[in-house]
Structure formats: C-alpha cells, structure tokens
Amino acid sequence: MLTKRERTRQSILDLAAALASEHGLASLSIGGLASTAEMSKSGLFAHFGSKEELQLATVDHAALIFRREVIEPAQSAPRGVARVWALLDGFLDYIERGVFAGGCFFATTSAEFKHRPGTVRDRIAEHLASWDAYLTRAVAQGQELGQIDTGTEARRIAFELKAFVHTAESHHELFGDARVFVDARDAVRDRIESLRPAREASNAAG
C-alpha cells in the first residue's frame, strides 16, 4: 500500500513522463511541473531535489510503465514465437493506446539525449539495452524450441523486428497515419514466417 507521499510522487512522475514523451526531458522544470500539477515549487522540490534527479526519476518511472504495459503481458505468452509476437504486437498496442501522450517515451528522450553525455543519457541507454536484450532472448528461445531457423543470429533477427515497430512509432507520431501499424504487423509476421525452419514448415504443410 502506497503512502500519501508515494502516491503524490507517482502522480507527479506520471505527469512528467507524459510531458517528456511529447517535448523531451530538458524542458521539464520543477517550476513548470509544480504549476501544471497545482503544487508549490517547494513541495515538488521536496520530492526531487534537483532537475537531474527529477529527470532520472522520470526515466525510471517510464521504464516501469513500459515494463507493465509491454513486457509483463508478453511474459504470460508461451516462450518462443508466441512471446516474440506478443512483445512486438504489445509494443504497437502500447503506441496505439497512447500510453504516453507523445508516443514512445524512449524514442523522444533517446533522440534528445543521444549527444548529451551524463547520467540521464546512460539511464535511457540502459533501459533501451534491456528491451533489446529481452527481445533477443525471446528470439533465442524460439530458436532453442526449433520454431525459428538458427541460420541467422538472434541478435540480428531482434534488430529487424524491433526496427519495424520502432519505425512505425516514429512514422505515426510525425504523420498521424495509422496504416503504418498494419504495415508493421504484416512485416513482423512475414519475417517470423520466413524464419520457420524447413522441418516445421513441412509439418505445417502436411
């Protein structure tokens, strides 16, 4: 059970993550956030101390939301191709549902911080590396189960599949064209089908 103080902190971070997904972390200010959250600046300062602490807390909060909305639902899918699909379909679903006001929080903030060395950049990169690792492990499990051909490295397959859903996100945020989600799901499905091992493919045909 969260204390009142923790609940307040959560609400502030929900708001901060939504704002940062649209306009980036640099434009978050304790003053601006206090005014939007209808709190005193000193009240908000008591929670975060500095702009950098606020930014780091916002990044970690966004990672928890991403975990809850994309990773955890996929964990209930069977290992292998079903989980790979659940991760990528879940990612697109998370964009379509507008979990963050500005699309993927990590797309906005990684582009913003890519050339700003420091702890905020490192934290963003850490969470993105963890998403890459999770997706790669899911593909590797599909290979161990004989559902995905082992002729291509799991890392490379994960890169291709991730590329489809990330590019759909950025295209959608810029052009507002929802057809790109159909394209991305078709691309993911076709790529997974193309990687079905010959034996499994002939079983399916027989």
Place this chain on the structure above:
Amino acid sequence: MLTKRERTRQSILDLAAALASEHGLASLSIGGLASTAEMSKSGLFAHFGSKEELQLATVDHAALIFRREVIEPAQSAPRGVARVWALLDGFLDYIERGVFAGGCFFATTSAEFKHRPGTVRDRIAEHLASWDAYLTRAVAQGQELGQIDTGTEARRIAFELKAFVHTAESHHELFGDARVFVDARDAVRDRIESLRPAREASNAAG
C-alpha cells in the same frame, strides 16, 4: 558563383545544422550561434530575422545536404534494385561518415518537433515524406523492371528497408556500436533477395 553574403549564410547554416543534429533546433539561438560563429548578433540577425526563420533555413539546408550526400549519388545508379541498394547503402554511409555531427539531422529534429505543431514541424515532415516517396518510387521501378516481386506493395517494402537503416542510425548514435551497420546492410540485402521474383531467381540459378 556565391556572393560573400551567400557564402557567409552557407557557413552559418552548416554550423546550425551540425549543432541541431546533436542537440535539436530549439536550443539554436541567434545569440548562441553568433557567438560560436564569431559574428555579431546583429550581423546574424540580418541573415535570419527570427529564430523561426533560422530554424526553417536550417531544416532546408540540411535537406539540401541530405540530397547531395544520399539522393544524388543514388541517381547515378541504374533504376531498380541497384538504385534501391544505393539509396540505403548511401544512407548508412552518410551516417558512418558523420556528415552531421549528431547522426541523421532529421532523426533528431523529427523526434524533437513531432508534438510541436507549426511551420518547422511541417517542413521537417515534408522532407521526410519526400525521402519516403523517393524510396518507394525506386522500389516500384524495381517491380516494373521485374526485379522485385509484385506480391507486396512498394510502399510496404520501402517501409521495411527504411526501418533497417533508420534503426541502425538511432542504435549507433546511442550505443556507438558500429556492428549495427553490418546488421542493417545484411538485413537490407536479405530482404531484397527474398523479394526476387521466381522467374528471375531461376534464371540466376540456371
């Protein structure tokens, strides 16, 4: 032949595009740029008048550079698969050569402006739509020439191929891992091979 005034303007815009590729367009200021370019603020103001005019001129200047570095070299390749490859290989090459200090100018600035409605956002979207259209037309020409299977729409194929090279760019800028360029080229080549029409494939085998 450029006048001195035009040459000065070009140098300022080269600098502005490099800075914006790293840190975005919002952080460009006439004062800051004047100081980096060792010009007077009033001298720089005479070229651009307002921050928005400076931003628009920077976007258009970056588009000219992109055209010169990626589109024009590919125009010398034969139509069809060779030109599709030249565009995507050329895009990766443009990132590897560090044409802009911060990776792809349009990756940084489209993430920055995606939720800031206005003329700057519209101009960025226009240039990106033109890159999409150019790539889609190159794929469609490959289909007309019988080099690319027509079972999948040119638009969808262009989306997939673009996804590989754009994702390589963002991954490289964040993680500094050049292996991703190998992955992206392999992914593009394998996808193009997988789209070879049955007749052409059997000719090649024979």
